[in-house]
Amino acid sequence: MTGPQGAVAATFFDGQTAQRHAVRIAPTSDGLGLAVLFDDAARGALVWPFDRIRALDGQADRASLMLTLRAETGDEAPRDPARLIVTDAAAVDWFHRTRPALFHRDVRPGTFRKVAIWLSGAVAATLLMLFVILPGLANYLAAHIPVEQEVAFGRAVMAQVEYLFGDGEKGLTCTGAEGQAALDLLVARLTEGQAIPYALQVRVFDHAMPNAFAAPGGQIVVFRGLLDDAKSPEEVAGVLGHEIGHAVRRDPTRLALRAAGSAGILSVVLGDVSGGTLAGIAGEHLMRAAYTREAESAADDYALMLLADAGVSSEPLAAFFDRIATLTDAMPEYLSSHPLSAGRAERIRTGALYGADRHILDEAEWRALRGICG
Structure with a gap:
């Protein structure tokens, strides 16, 4: 040869x-x-x-x-x-x-066309799963999951949030007894007589971020930065009312299930809510929650209702949104999942209960709350 x-x-x-x-x-x-x-x-x-x-x-x-x-x-x-x-x-x-x-590599005629068709089908199936099936399934489960299971899921999420975002040993939760008592008193006065499906568990995280978020099962977190920036306990009450509104509507559960994806949904369905990775993913999304504008508006309405029923003016909440408007309103509203802060302030003033003059905490209780992290 x-x-x-x-x-x-x-x-x-x-x-x-x-x-x-x-x-x-x-x-x-x-x-x-x-x-x-x-x-x-x-x-x-x-x-x-x-x-x-x-x-x-x-x-x-x-x-x-x-x-x-x-x-x-x-x-x-x-x-x-x-x-x-x-x-x-x-x-x-x-x-x-x-x-x-x-x-030479030989390929049957039409193979590339078949590959393109199958690839297009795979992309379409993926998009359908991500934007239709998973959100729909998450919405259904959020509305039908037993409260006990949702609470267990929320506790698992909060445990992972503290583990992932704390310093390991100390954790994030502030433990000042007088401050926690003042916080519990604020929540009790704000929700008195309301039909809330959970025993709310509200805590403060020792973090400078001026924010708050709700986790599944009535778990609510206020960041120390919000207490530092707030001018009155009524502003904190308004923000808490907003997060309670999310909790009552089960928005955090819906968001957490979407964030965790199909594996997270399956875990909740099977009752296995202790998966650290899934709970951590859900917790991270909740800390930077991006609800729809409709969900945010509904939570604002719920906060107004709580403030009105508690006899507390909603003007301080509108003032709070006025202050943060300069930080959050650079993005056009149609590009944001949240309504613009200035617009929210105006909307809150429209429904504000100006005749109410009840202070939800006295000065001593307010000082205790602001000092909860020591």
């Missing part, structure tokens, strides 16, 4: 049986094909056209070649089942030097 003359030993498999056939191979006299000569003369000879001979993929070793024929078969890589194994070094070298078509 060092030229157009001569024959060398090789091994042939017909692809129908496991039998090995000792053969000799040589180029045909016209140079267009490879003759495969069997020791059994009765079997005759095969001729493989060079333009159809292919080396099987994954042959980095040049000490041997496994050859097959391109053929119109039913799979996507058209190959004849027969195999020819060449181990003669000179013949292997000759094939590499003189037959570049040996390593």
Whole structure:
């Protein structure tokens, strides 16, 4: 096989049986094909056209070649089942030097179109799962999950939030007894007589962020930064009323299930709410919660109702939104999941109960609350 003359030993498999056939191979006299000569003369000879001979993929070793024929078969890589194994070094070298078509990749006509169709289908299925099926399933579960299971899920989320965002040993929760008593008193006065499906658990995180968020099952967190920035306990009451509104509507459960995805939904369905990774993902999303504008407006309305029923003016809450408007209103409203703070302040003033003058905490209780983190 060092030229157009001569024959060398090789091994042939017909692809129908496991039998090995000792053969000799040589180029045909016209140079267009490879003759495969069997020791059994009765079997005759095969001729493989060079333009159809292919080396099987994954042959980095040049000490041997496994050859097959391109053929119109039913799979996507058209190959004849027969195999020819060449181990003669000179013949292997000759094939590499003189037959570049040996390593062509053959694909059936229409394969790329099929791949494009399947890829488009996979993308469409993924988008359907992410933006239709998972949100719909999360909404359904949030409305139908038993309260006890939702509370357990919320506790798992809060435990992971403290573990992931705290300093390991101390955690995030502020533990000042007088401050916690003042916070509990504020919540009790704000929610007195209200039909709330949870025993609310409100705590303060020792973090400078001026924010608050609600977790599933009536778990609510106020950040120390919010207490530092608030001008009155009524402002804190308004923000807490807003987060209680989210809790009552089960917005945090809906958001947490969406954030955790199908695995998180399955965990809740099966009652396994202790998965640290899933709870951590859900907690991180809740700390930077992005509810829809409709959900935010509904939570504002709930806060106004709580303040009105408690006899507390909602003007301090409007003033709070006035102050943060300069920080949050740079983004156009149609690009934001939250209504603009200035617009929220105006909307709250429209429904403000100006005649109410009840202070939800006295000065001593307010000082205790602001000092809850020490």
